[in-house]
Amino acid sequence: MTTFIYEVLKELYDKNENLSNITFILPSKRAGVFLKHQIKNVSNKTIFSPKIISIEEFTKELSQLKLISNTELLFEFYSIYIDLTKESNQDNFETFSKWAQIILQDFNEIDRYLIPPKQIFYYLNAIQEINHWSKQENKTELIQNYLSFWNQLFDYYTQFSEHLINKHIGYQGLIYKEAVSNIESYIQNNSDVKIIFLGFNALNKAEETIFQELLQSGLAEIYWDLEQTFYENPIHDASLFIRNYYQNWSYYKSNQLKWISNNYIQKKNISIYGIPKHIGQAKQIGSILKDLTNTKLNLSHTAIVLSEETLLLPVLNSLPSSIDALNITMGMPLKSAPIASLFEKLFYLHKTSYKSFYYKDVISILSHQNISCLFETDDKSKVSEIIETIQINNLVYLNKEQLNTLCKPFEEIIDILFSSWENNAEKALNQTINLVYKIKSCLEKNKKEQILTLEYLFRFNELFNELIRLNSIYSHLNSINTLFEVYKNLLSTETLDFKGEPLEGLQIMGMLESRVLDFETVIISSVNEGILPSGKNHNSFIPFDVKLQYNLPTFKEKDAVYSYHFYRLIQRAKNIHILYNTESDALNGGEKSRFITQLELEGLHNISHYLVLPNANPTIKKLNQIKKDDLVLARLKEIAEKGFSPSSLTNYIRNPIDFYNQKILKIREYDEVEENIAANTLGNVIHNTLEDFYKPLEGKQLSIENINQMKKMVDAKVTNHFKEFYKEGDITKGKNLIVFEIAKRYINNFLNLEIEELNNGNQISIVAIESDNRILVEIEELNFPVYITGKVDRVDLYNGMTRIMDYKTGKVLQNQVEVIDWEELTTEYNKYSKSFQVLCYAFAMFKDHKVQLPIEAGVMSFKNLSSGFLKFAKKESPYDRNKNTLITEETLQCFEIELKKLILEICNPEIAFIEKEIK
Incomplete structure (x- = not known):
């Protein structure tokens, strides 16, 4: 394939131009590398390399100004802003930085397009005065300050420009403006220079002026790269700028346009892929490259052009392993x-000067991959142990002293991470630099494995040192919030540059890096509206109509720039793969670019369309089944000998897989910090408080005096048990305080119910509190003993009738402790789990000879205390009003049959643990 650069060099060589004496000026440095490489393909003898520079370097040479970063520019501008603005109207640096960046962009545009600043700023001020009724006598202070700001814009611009020029520094627009001022001097002092402008398209007014001056003086020539197909079409945006230059530049009244080629109409293989999401595009790029390598295509003439920089990492991870040479521009x-996430978390942690830290923030920092290595002892990180301690003790908020105690002997690291930044930028930056060095020393132990992370760390070290330098010079960073805003601004512009051989292997680049370069095979990603072209984003204080009046670029010109780059990229290519995102839920996603539609409407090429979808076969959820092998059966024998509890049996009824996980595999639930008191904690507190009250009364008759004594101790007992279960969690505020008060209310309501019963003449004697039971269940089919265990909350005599009472802090209704069909007792969890439990307790206490039949058993629901003691009952049908609440020997015999059937099912080696589908 013949490239544009080669064509230009060949023409110059054929005209006997001395290439060594030519200064080549290109849109980018990248193109210069390829130009230097092509010289050897043109010249048949050894020559000195010509001077090859970018337009940016050339304008800096002309202006004698040094380009500074946007961040430093912001600091310089703030100094001028402070000097020119009344103290009462001054914004702090944090607020200033948010709007000043837009102002600086407008300054840049005004200078690049050589707009008379006084004229445009006065015009803008006049517009604002009209908008806010300037002739109205009574203006609010807000309107007055607003109009004052617009009135001062010209002063800001003038003072700022003079200030930068005096320091020999500048932003791009100012450098271009100064370059225009110095162009005549340059022409006079460099009359023997030969300049070639190569591959330009959209020029700003300053560039136009420089180019025309050099062309008219005879010192320069310019070679455009334009297709005849686009040039002859008066509405094709790819030719918009060059067509205007040919019509309007006086140079072209006596000179021909160099040059217009005819490559676009040549045969091309164009494939268009609609793919959902970024990752889908990255995977498809990998698939295309795999096919290319299989066809032995030279990847040195292949380029992947990423319209979005976020695609770089996914694409790198999707490259075929056969690609051994790669260059990332x-x-x-x-x-x-x-590591960027770590510093962001630290900034968020220290933005407020609280003395304690939220546990999730602490855990998030300690568990970060670049921090956990700092807590290693004997090649084992202590972080998991620290996190577990935080969770067990419900430490919702931790201060630095607590962290030091938890993290011994790593107090130094805790000091770096969690010492207060005192809202001081200098201290914050010193702490972050110290952290960088600590991480560096840790990573260097495995240098070969951590080489990329160390490279990241080095760049962050440079970034923080730059912030330290800026702060030492300007002293505008007077708070952590301000520092964070500047840090984010600086971070957004910084990149980690890759090093590689630019002329070998597969090329990965952005759209702007592709200028002047040509490839046989091109893969372009994210060709969507809003990305390529970028759309109608208007980030400027200058209104659209004012931009039109002063010939400043609008979205129309930006679209034309993208159009030129897109078509120039494919005009010499033979194989073109265009990918776009089909997902409408993504930002700017779903709608393919107008460029794709243009390609289709032109009808010049055969285009293959593909809709690429993931190979997602519908998955039918299969319920899990676990067969009982020898190990499982051995474990079941252990459990049977220790004793099945009513809760474990109801757990099996609910879902056998849960029983398998908890009892066989011994998998317990993950301990998390209880920010808000959990339901089981509330239940434990109520159970233990009532045990404290009633345990001393075992064997005694209950009296109103007993209950009144209990009521006096409710607050102290509940507090004590909350500390026992909730550890160091705070119960003095928020939802926890509400739950704490609910616990006291539940207990007081229960005690009031007891008083009401006694006042009504009922006699209550406490038989047992928290009674432990363990009884043998004789099952002939099993060759090992089976026990049932259980702790009964309360057994009492109510007017001579024995009652077995189970406390429930949740809401239980009467129909939930009633049985109609005995066979459903061990299969219908939702209907009969409460009945099963109370019958288990009754069965165990009877078999243990602790009670004599008949008895009553049931539930005391603290959320339904108005219903009183909810007694177990046997009914013949759902509509049976004659329910039997007495538990007799016949009742327990019926229950025992179902209990044995359940235990036999659990222990049967032929019956697997089969998951139930829980709705």
């Missing part, structure tokens, strides 16, 4: 580095 955004 675009840098990876530093904000995408894993």
